[in-house]
Amino acid sequence: MAGRRVAIVGAGMTKFVRRALETGQELAWEAASKALESCEMTLDQIDAVVLGTAPDAFDGVHMKVEYLSPGAGAWGKPTIRGFVGGGTGVFAAIQGWYHIASGMFDTVLVVCEEKMSSCHPHPQAAFNYIFDSTLERPLGPNLLWIFALEMNAYMTKYGLTKRDVAMVAVKNKRNAADHPAAQLGDPNITVEDVLNSEVLAWPVQRLDVSPTSDGAVALVMAAEHIARRVTHQPVWVEGVGWSLDTQYWTNRDLSYPTYVEEAARKAYAMAGIKEPRKEIHIVEPYDPFDYKELHHLEGLLLADRGKAAELVALGIANRDGDLPVTPSGGLLGVGNPISAAGLMKVAELFWQLRGEAGKRQVPGRPRRGLAQAWGDLMQVGTVIILGV
Amino acid sequence: MERWVYPVAGLRPEDVEQGQVCTTRTPLHGEYAWDAGVAVGRFLAELKAGRLIGRRCRACGRVMIPPRMFCEQCFRPTDEWVPLADTGTVMTFSVCTISWDMRRLEVPEVPAVIAIDGASPGMGIMHKLGEVGQTMEEILNRVRIGMRVQAVWKPAGEREGAITDIRYFRPLEQ
Numbered sequence: 001m002a003g004r005r006v007a008i009v010g011a012g013m014t015k016f017v018r019r020a021l022e023t024g025q026e027l028a029w030e031a032a033s034k035a036l037e038s039c040e041m042t043l044d045q046i047d048a049v050v051l052g053t054a055p056d057a058f059d060g061v062h063m064k065v066e067y068l069s070p071g072a073g074a075w076g077k078p079t080i081r082g083f084v085g086g087g088t089g090v091f092a093a094i095q096g097w098y099h100i101a102s103g104m105f106d107t108v109l110v111v112c113e114e115k116m117s118s119c120h121p122h123p124q125a126a127f128n129y130i131f132d133s134t135l136e137r138p139l140g141p142n143l144l145w146i147f148a149l150e151m152n153a154y155m156t157k158y159g160l161t162k163r164d165v166a167m168v169a170v171k172n173k174r175n176a177a178d179h180p181a182a183q184l185g186d187p188n189i190t191v192e193d194v195l196n197s198e199v200l201a202w203p204v205q206r207l208d209v210s211p212t213s214d215g216a217v218a219l220v221m222a223a224e225h226i227a228r229r230v231t232h233q234p235v236w237v238e239g240v241g242w243s244l245d246t247q248y249w250t251n252r253d254l255s256y257p258t259y260v261e262e263a264a265r266k267a268y269a270m271a272g273i274k275e276p277r278k279e280i281h282i283v284e285p286y287d288p289f290d291y292k293e294l295h296h297l298e299g300l301l302l303a304d305r306g307k308a309a310e311l312v313a314l315g316i317a318n319r320d321g322d323l324p325v326t327p328s329g330g331l332l333g334v335g336n337p338i339s340a341a342g343l344m345k346v347a348e349l350f351w352q353l354r355g356e357a358g359k360r361q362v363p364g365r366p367r368r369g370l371a372q373a374w375g376d377l378m379q380v381g382t383v384i385i386l387g388v
Numbered sequence: 389m390e391r392w393v394y395p396v397a398g399l400r401p402e403d404v405e406q407g408q409v410c411t412t413r414t415p416l417h418g419e420y421a422w423d424a425g426v427a428v429g430r431f432l433a434e435l436k437a438g439r440l441i442g443r444r445c446r447a448c449g450r451v452m453i454p455p456r457m458f459c460e461q462c463f464r465p466t467d468e469w470v471p472l473a474d475t476g477t478v479m480t481f482s483v484c485t486i487s488w489d490m491r492r493l494e495v496p497e498v499p500a501v502i503a504i505d506g507a508s509p510g511m512g513i514m515h516k517l518g519e520v521g522q523t524m525e526e527i528l529n530r531v532r533i534g535m536r537v538q539a540v541w542k543p544a545g546e547r548e549g550a551i552t553d554i555r556y557f558r559p560l561e562q
Contacts, residue, residue: 012394022396030394060414122489141499142486148499149480180393199524201486202496251511253510
């Protein structure tokens, strides 16, 4: 393990909604103050702030972290923005870890906020700028294209059906029905509902996709000597890893996320994990689309290639299964305020490993969990492993 | 855990549409003129002439499209231009029924990644397929991953040195 031991000691969040009355600053404040309250700390005990937020274009505010900073407790503190697209939420927790592991700071407040609803007519507009300005944008692409292209490559390579993939959306939206912050939890949703939903960009249908959301999540992280004073249940950061694939996405094999495997291998090595399928008790892979959860489980080496759907079909991925996958309800169910959604997955592990997840609690006292996010132009993997 | 969740109420679409809440609109005005760069500049000039071209790195042997003046794998300059065919293989495709702002399209679009003949295996570009049907059903019956396709070019006089000088790729075989 590199550097000093680091623990998560507090977490808070806002409900995720399609359109919040609150501003981004106010959402950041609600999450940050709840996180501090949860571990009975105050802002003057925080040494530094890590802020994660995805494109400035959602808010139409340039230098969004400077704008958010008053609500995120960053006044007068060393503050940094982490930004790796959709991978940001997990990456912000990794940044919190290395701020402390390095010895530079003892306590860090990590805040991720996203307010996608400001952008009209649709926040998709902000995503049109991820495509190459000369060779791709003249073709009039939209964000769904790249997901649909990747989903088709993945399904075709392994002969998966729409039904195999839709079971992920059903599992996650049902799990989210037990999450107090969820936007799209639904205890009664069925595979037929997903298969009968409107086709957006085949093979992607409406219920294969996570919603656009507003929301914020915050964590308090601390060095070991502080963590042990603050709580009797610190949740330790055992491993981290991140990796970036080539920007030339049309040159890649889209059926397998190599960058997630690279990130996972780094995190497993750091955590001393030799057999991830036995040693990881809960996994929160990034699920902006249902097939992505399967794709990422394979990249994380938690399923053989093309076989992740079997974990879901056989109930192994259920909350009471042998490898609970996305017990929170994920982006598909809780919602997808981009950076905040990634950090929500880390917060879920914190609550699960402390036995505080309420109706969502995974049975059997899980001791180790993994959260992963993914983003940029389908090219970044960010992984964190937590344990008690 | 519920104690640490702030209960955002959330606005309904009607609240905004019917003016129940105050809103202000600030359009962003910014226009950009992107430089094509050295590699893609040459690529665009070749498109105007009705040709596809790639770049070879002699260290790893890859022939790359889109072309680049440096090899991101070997991290050294690439060495030479390589003429490519205007045929290729569909690596993946979608049938898209909506625009970026979620409006319905009358005729679906068929974006695809096409591996270009003459480049290294798996080296593709994004483009669209055409002559493959007008409805979802027709298109899904016609298009397959692995299908061979060929570029359909604009007439020489209409080309302007853009990726859209290729109108679309159409199936090679029946």
